[in-house]
Amino acid sequence: MRIALDAMGGDHAPYSTVNGAIEFIQDNSLDSPYVDLYGNQDEIEKIIDKSGFSSDKITINHCTEMIDMDERSVKAFRDKPDSSLVRAVSSVKEGKSHAIVSAGNTGALLTSSLFILGKIKGINRPALAPFIPTQNGGFILCDAGANSDVKPKHLVHFGIMATAYMEHLVDIKNPRVALLNIGTEATKGNELTRQAYPLMEEHVSNFIGNIESRYIMEGKADIIVCDGFVGNSVLKLIEGLIKHLFSWLGDSINSKTTSKLASPLLKPAFQDVKNVLDYEEHGSTPFLGVNGIVMKCHGSSSVKSIKNALKSAAKACNENLINDIANRISKHLIINSELENV
């Protein structure tokens, strides 16, 4: 197996990407998949040399361009065919590698994946499905931002795809799928969720009904389905609110003499919670519905995060995630023909 890695993507690239690849290969020793690095050969070689690592499991594919984090996605894809990101995606299309990992520009990665690899048959809208850790484990949020305006049938696809992904990658069988809504009854919500509810009931194997955002952290559902506008708002609010509360509690503790004294004793307890919340452990998000394994890492991914993303990509390849999604969707193609306008 060969995994293509966009070595120039991410705030700490290529240091984080190259060392992530090295650690991944070291962890897997002889059984390791190959990692094909795409990026600036000189820069990559310097980092490899410095690490003292040497293995035929790693290859360097020189690229003359790179896509910045804030470039417009379609323009970047069109204007930079020799960028590390586009070349890594193309390598899967050309049969040279089996999966892509990138911490680069999300929009450019999604656009390139769609243009180059296309979609799984029956899927109209690929979706982002990050894992959100909580005290009780966590859940997958789908879609977390790939599609701002969707139709009810797309929410059904998100539920089916995320179910397959969760069964393979997190080893939870028949995960509980809930529809994010502003009330629990089937008749609550906006036009989108009201129309999606009966479709979810019919087509998603373990659909448990609506869930209000108040309860998503409580472990009541394994997969939370919503449109990408709401999902992106939820995802970013969780990140922002956690940061805000930790900083606020820290300031409050330090503003009081007695609690300030106790603060060193607390660090391990705070750190335990922070460790679970750490996106680096669960840092990669698949583009579900793309006809190929594409794992997107957080822009600020570290070495550990890249290593874990490579692991997830290898697992998805081994377990044939794309075929499994295609098979599941093929059993529900009726919603595409029945619901042309829904």
Next chain:
Amino acid sequence: MRIALDAMGGDHAPYSTVNGAIEFIQDNSLDSPYVDLYGNQDEIEKIIDKSGFSSDKITINHCTEMIDMDERSVKAFRDKPDSSLVRAVSSVKEGKSHAIVSAGNTGALLTSSLFILGKIKGINRPALAPFIPTQNGGFILCDAGANSDVKPKHLVHFGIMATAYMEHLVDIKNPRVALLNIGTEATKGNELTRQAYPLMEEHVSNFIGNIESRYIMEGKADIIVCDGFVGNSVLKLIEGLIKHLFSWLGDSINSKTTSKLASPLLKPAFQDVKNVLDYEEHGSTPFLGVNGIVMKCHGSSSVKSIKNALKSAAKACNENLINDIANRISKHLIINSELENV
């Protein structure tokens, strides 16, 4: 001035409502507005007797019915004309009182307000506008759940109404209004936010652009405008996530011997943050756009929360909030005629 109070609305009513009214009157002594209690006379009298309070500033208006928290709003409004909630709202229409405070069924209160009092001229969709406290002060979220599907012009109305409300009730002049979105550029977002952006720029006096949910707690905007589906999801996620994190940190602290020892020293620091987050301080939410002052309290409101809601209602009357909103909207009526279909 007379304020109508739905004495039977809320989880702790009539205890919380009657005592909230008593404390409100005591705080204002001779200058206090009158509080007209609507509800079961026997129950209310028992609570007043027990308190030893006596004043002509409080009146009891016996009602034979009450609306439960989970009753369907339109049905409750139609079937229970002698309920404390409907009678309190009607008292404003009849000119007997100048504002309503209720901690009862939100849907029934909104329905009754709309049917009985109607809307301010030029407003199509009244909105909920709760104050969300943060470390740096807080912000108003509008709409937080009254309208699940809206048009771009409604978001403009939300911005104008919330500006008036904030200037009067929180004494912030020319508050900064932001549009909740999944990117900062004007072209980002879904169809609704993309179309709303230029309208907000044209019609909302201090529109500062888009804001991502990640930054709403950071004090960058005083008013965050969004549709009621997204707003309700944001509101409930904030509540749920704060509860989840506090409980998680508590469990983590108690699971470690050293941090457990320090835990009593910490309580004041945690309590400080909890106090600011306390909805009872900011517990009432206006129904902006209704042609009358309607303050909705949280279902689990305490005595303190009811007292503060009565204060807000009195301030809104004194400052003529309804007229001010009507005046502001009258200067932007063009968006209703220009944008019939937007």
